[in-house]
Each structure stands twice: as C-alpha cells, then as structure tokens.
Amino acid sequence: MPTSPKSKVASKKREHRKAEFRSKLKVTPPILSSKKFYGHGIPEISLEQLTGKLIVLEGADGSGRSTQIRGLVDWLEGNGHATVQVGIKRSTLVSEELERAQEGNILSQTTMSLFYATDFADQLENIIIPSLKAGFIVIADRYIYTLMARDLVRGMNRQWVKNLYSMALIPDAVYYLNVSPQQLIQRNLAKTQSLDFWESGMDLGMTRDMFDSFVQYQHKMQQEFLRMQKAYKFKVIDGDRSLDAIYEELKTSINHVLAGNRE
Amino acid sequence: MGRKTFGELGYPGRLIAVEGLDGSGKSTQIKLIKRWMELQGLKVFFSEWNSSVLVKSATSKGKNRELLTPTTFSLIHATDFADRYERQLVPLLRAGYIVLCDRYIFTAFARDVVRGCEPDWVRGIYEFAAQPDLVFFFKAPLEVTLARILEGRPALKYFEAGMDLNLSSDIYESFRLFQGMQLEQYLAMCMEFNFLIVNAKGRVEEQQSLLRQLISKNINLEAFKKD
Numbered sequence: 001m002p003t004s005p006k007s008k009v010a011s012k013k014r015e016h017r018k019a020e021f022r023s024k025l026k027v028t029p030p031i032l033s034s035k036k037f038y039g040h041g042i043p044e045i046s047l048e049q050l051t052g053k054l055i056v057l058e059g060a061d062g063s064g065r066s067t068q069i070r071g072l073v074d075w076l077e078g079n080g081h082a083t084v085q086v087g088i089k090r091s092t093l094v095s096e097e098l099e100r101a102q103e104g105n106i107l108s109q110t111t112m113s114l115f116y117a118t119d120f121a122d123q124l125e126n127i128i129i130p131s132l133k134a135g136f137i138v139i140a141d142r143y144i145y146t147l148m149a150r151d152l153v154r155g156m157n158r159q160w161v162k163n164l165y166s167m168a169l170i171p172d173a174v175y176y177l178n179v180s181p182q183q184l185i186q187r188n189l190a191k192t193q194s195l196d197f198w199e200s201g202m203d204l205g206m207t208r209d210m211f212d213s214f215v216q217y218q219h220k221m222q223q224e225f226l227r228m229q230k231a232y233k234f235k236v237i238d239g240d241r242s243l244d245a246i247y248e249e250l251k252t253s254i255n256h257v258l259a260g261n262r263e
Numbered sequence: 264m265g266r267k268t269f270g271e272l273g274y275p276g277r278l279i280a281v282e283g284l285d286g287s288g289k290s291t292q293i294k295l296i297k298r299w300m301e302l303q304g305l306k307v308f309f310s311e312w313n314s315s316v317l318v319k320s321a322t323s324k325g326k327n328r329e330l331l332t333p334t335t336f337s338l339i340h341a342t343d344f345a346d347r348y349e350r351q352l353v354p355l356l357r358a359g360y361i362v363l364c365d366r367y368i369f370t371a372f373a374r375d376v377v378r379g380c381e382p383d384w385v386r387g388i389y390e391f392a393a394q395p396d397l398v399f400f401f402k403a404p405l406e407v408t409l410a411r412i413l414e415g416r417p418a419l420k421y422f423e424a425g426m427d428l429n430l431s432s433d434i435y436e437s438f439r440l441f442q443g444m445q446l447e448q449y450l451a452m453c454m455e456f457n458f459l460i461v462n463a464k465g466r467v468e469e470q471q472s473l474l475r476q477l478i479s480k481n482i483n484l485e486a487f488k489k490d
Contacts, residue, residue, distance in 0.1 A: 042334055043379035093330055094339070097321040108349035110391050114342035115318070121334045163387035167334055 027080030031260030039166020052132035056143040059177030062187035087141035091122035149224040173263035177239035181218035266394035276356030280367035283401030286411035287463040305487040312366035315346040333378035373448035403463035
C-alpha cells in the first residue's frame, strides 16, 4: 500500500516515541565518582557511601534558576532518578528565626553569616548527605557560594568565610547562571514590579536609591562569583540567552556528570 | 594565631571570663565579683553563655527536638555568641565597661571538639572574638564537680549530658564521661590561652580572695568608677 509523505512522518514520529519509551524502561544509575569535603567536613561521614550526585545552580534572583530547576527535576525524574531539592533558608532548625531576624534587619554581620551557615549545615547533614547516601540526585537551589559572596561583599574576612564553609561537600557540578545586572533588573520588575531589599543590597547603605543600589550590589555579587569561579570551579552559563538554550546546555552537562565526570 | 586581649586592642573596657566544668563553682564566684564591683560603684556588666534572645528560639527548638548534630550545635552556639558579642559586649567594652562573662569561647572549644568538630575549624569560627583580659579556669578533680552536680540526681538534659555522643545509654554515666572529656580539653587549653588557675576545691572565700587580688593587680579598677 502506497503511503503518503504525511503518514511517513507520522509513523516516524511514532517510532521515535516508541524508541524513547523503550529507552526509559531501562534506567541507569549514575556512575560513581569520589566525593570530598572542602576542608575537614562533617565528623564521621564515610564519603564512599555517597552514591548520589550533588548538582548546584547558582545565580541571582531573576537569573532563571527556579525555572531551570523545575525543568531539570522533571527531566531527571522522567529518566527514573530520584531527586530532592535544598536551598537557602529551608532548614527545619533555623529558617523561621532567620526570616524573622531578616525582617527586622537587626542582626550584625557575623551573626547573620553564622545563622545562614547553621541553616546550611542543618540541610547538609539532614537532607543532602542522607539523600546522597540513598543514591538521590540532590539539586541545590544555591549553595555556599551565594552565602560566601554575600558575606564577602559585606566586608567579612575571606579566610574566615573560607574556614566556616570548609565543612561543605564539594558538589559534582556547580552551574552559575551569569546574568547582567541590567537584565536582572528588567526580569525582577517584570515578575514582581518591585525590588527586594536584600537582593538590592540596601543594608550596605551604598545609596538610598533602590534602583542604583540594586545595580551596584548585583555587580559586586557578580564580580565576587567570577572571582570564586577559579577557586571553586564553577561552570559559568551565559544566562542572557533563551531558557531553552540554557536548559539544553544544562542537560548535556548533567548527562556528563551522571556518567561519572565532574563539571 | 595569638589572639589579642581587649586591652591590647585599645579598648577602654576590660573583659574577665570564667571557665570550668559544671559544678566547679565558677558562677558563684563571678556573681560575687559582680557584687563586689557594683558596691564599689564600677561600670560593670555580667553576661552569660547561650543567652541571646534572638537565637534562643532556634537553640531551644534544636535542643528540645534533639535536632542538633555536632556541626549545627557548634554553629548555633557561635551564632548566639556572635549576636551577644557584636550587639552587647563590644559596645560595652568600647564604652569603658568591665564585662564579666560566665563562660566564653573556650566553652565552645572544649565542647565542640569533644563532639568531634575539628579544633582548627572551631577556633577559626571564633576568630572574631578577642582574648579576655583575664580568664579564670576553675580546676577541680572530676569527682568533686560530678558529686556537686549529681548529688541530688537532677534531671539532666539530653545535650547537657552529651547523650548525642552515644557514650552510654545511662544519662548519668554519659554525663560523667562527657564531663571527663571536657576536662581534658580544658586542661590542654590552659597554656594556649593563658588561663589563671583557681583551685575550685577550696572554700568560697579563699577562691574569692584570689580572684579579687588578681583582678586588682591586673586592672586599674579606679578607672572604671561611674562618674
């Protein structure tokens, strides 16, 4: 029976879907790679038991982080991997208290740093490490780098900050969504029609003008991230491109990570 | 590293800390020092470990629900200390007060290291805190301090007894072992941080005399009189 070109395309599509369906019937676990802490780390953890992967997305508010994470979680789970998410200010231990302290803007700098570090450590020990032990892919919606950059632009001692976060586990991949401050301001305003006090660095007292403060602060943060990039080996992703282009780049890179490589 | 004292850093105020195990009598002594200074009309302020209002809610939640690990235990106490240090101790010391501290960073050094935290990491975190102008360490044999605390079979708290360390399932036995390990840490720190050793087995009055003498010898108390 002669087939029309149209049905040929349709059958090809069907074939493709079938192939894709079949490919997902067999789920491959990620290939093991050795894990390390930045420094002394957490007492009494056997690193070789951490069979999962830790993938970090860093970037300012409005860099497209959350959108990408949603997409990546769907993709990973669709491929049969269990995932779990962590992020800043999400610990059971101190998140509420941290929120309250931040609202009043009453904490001094060292206290604030340590409070955030506590929030991080709680998630590291109670979520990240146990999940990695259970073979999960842990997606971190920001990690120690945002916390460190915030401390550093506020004048904290570099060595002190480095020591504080030497308890952290080195991720299998860190992606920094690099977006220009000008782009960030457009995206934030399009989303909420306002600028956030902390994301504008208003506590630094650089200027009373929120717009100017936002641009200056995000520029400082960006500089700090690029400075850290060498020491902490981030993969810098050009975040000024389309969401799809970024998504494809992330997926390719994560596939590489799942195959046992470090990004 | 070599921490500098507040005096060496040019602060007009002075900080005196007492350290030692539970039951060593240090709190009794520092309170008597406070009374002594108040009665002389000195500008004096007393501060306790673990007392920042702001961080309290998180600390007590962590303790009540036994949520704390050695790392978060260490960090939450550092947060508490930093809050007190930056908002209270430093302004008071800059304003020329004598600040009396019932426990200082050495408590954290002893406890956190016993819990398994890396000594360098803990010391690094507290790097922002200056060395007290005087540190009194209340030294007594373990049996003495243990007897003072355990005599009435008090209700010990989980973390206080070091139950998180799994030393023993018996809370009193765990407390004993935990205190012993802390004592070792304290003794190892005596030289490093210039502890002035007080024989905590002696009578209250004997200890108080020693403290008063050493304080007046090292600090010109006249300079701290209220106007």
